[in-house]
Amino acid sequence: MSEPIPVLVAGDHFVLNRLLVEALHDAGGPAAWRVRELELPWPHVPFGPVAEVREASGSEEQLIEALAGVRVCLTQMAPLTRRVLEACPDLELFAVCRGGPVNANLAAAAEHGVTVTFAPGRNAASTAEHTVALMLAAMRRIPPAHESMLAGRWEGGGYAYEAAGLELAGSTVGLVGAGAVGGRVAAVLVALGARVLVADPYADPAALPAGVRLVGLPELLASSTVVSLHARLTPETAGLIGAAELAAMPRGSVLVNCARGGLLDYAALAAALREGHLFAAGLDVYDAEPLPPDHPLHGAPGLVMTPHLAGASRAVAERAARMVAAEALRWLNGEPPLHAAALPRSSDPGRAGADR
Known part of the structure; x- marks a missing residue:
């Protein structure tokens, strides 16, 4: 031998x-x-x-x-x-x-x-699961409820209509990118009763889960209660979602990013949250990691954030x-x-x- x-x-x-x-x-x-x-x-x-x-x-x-x-x-x-x-x-x-x-x-x-x-x-399965977890946590405002419980408070104000959370079932969720992660997220969302749109110029419609519809980015942004980013970071996609794209999303919608920080303008996101245009955001990746003390996200409302742990x-x-x-x-x-x-x-x- x-x-x-x-x-x-x-x-x-x-x-x-x-x-x-x-x-x-x-x-x-x-x-x-x-x-x-x-x-x-x-x-x-x-x-x-x-x-x-x-x-x-x-x-x-x-x-x-x-x-x-x-x-x-x-x-x-x-x-x-x-x-x-x-x-x-x-x-x-x-x-x-x-x-x-x-x-x-x-x-x-x-x-x-x-x-x-x-x-x-x-890490495609792990990232897909983390994406859906952030999506649900942001939509149902789980972190502030958890924090209030830890502080010894029992707050029922979450039942007030304006404070109540959003449901995935019956909502339209737009996925920007339909690769290994996006495809898994789409399948989970369909099972939960969401209508799913995908914007991806390279996607094969036949490879998408049943019921998922391929559309252009403008239609996806205008139609979606939740927008989740799953594109690769390339010169073509850098800065893909900026102030104009966030403004095109319906008022009270949610943005999730577990893909790449460079896809998103975080200053514009913070402004959209502070102005109340967006209901919430779930983030695992950022334009600067770790976040510097003067980053615009600090103090913005409606955020659920994890430190680049989707693949962990x-x-x-x-x-x-x-x-x-x-x-x-x-x-x-x-x-x-x-x-x-x-x-x-x-x-x-x-x-x-x-x-x-």
Whole structure:
């Protein structure tokens, strides 16, 4: 039998090393791998830029030391920079268990013959559930009721008509984007009795849940009690929802964003809430994270906010570990990756698998 493959699992406090090792052993068997571990500090220490890559955890020095002699690395946050690549010539596969490998220099990886994979859709179910949870919490004004109970008050004022919440059943909900998350949200909303509209120029109508109608953005904004954002952030969609779009929504409507902060003008949103044009908003992503003390959202009424936690479920961590372990097994068997962000420029077969 061939020698075990040296592999580094560089997990953190979300995608645990234990999960990565278990998934790796389930995929290829313990005898296939010689595992080395590096634990990164995220999320207890925020991620940030490391050299030329963004949203990484740990240092180049840590990774260079841990990767000595390693051919495969499974990670979520470790920084794959040009300096790391130059110092680690044995590395062949860098499997990132995130929806996008923003912690990897993809061009440099291709130049150095390293395959970089990623894990699209790992948190789609979690984000869809969080979206609906924020939607309901904002519409039914659950957070202020909870706070009043914690303060020892029993307030029945929520039964006053002007203060009463909104129902999803019978409401029209507009989804801006119908990808992996938006499609799941649409299915849940239909089951809850909502009428669902989707604005997405790239959506396949046949792939939408039954009863969901594809419309243009102006019609969606004008017709929806709730608007939820699910688009990718691209030059085309940056600033998609600004003051004019918020003004086009019916008075007393609700906006939800669990997608990307760059889709939305938050100053305009705060103004719409303060003016009473919008009933509420549910937010998980922002234009600045964490929110600075002078951010316009502070003090705006009707807000339900979470700190970019839509993808934070145990199932996401476990699923992500299985996805990168599956890529490692494909590499071990000499098979092409399922989700490649970077491929070696060289066609040298010696860097295409484990030679087993």
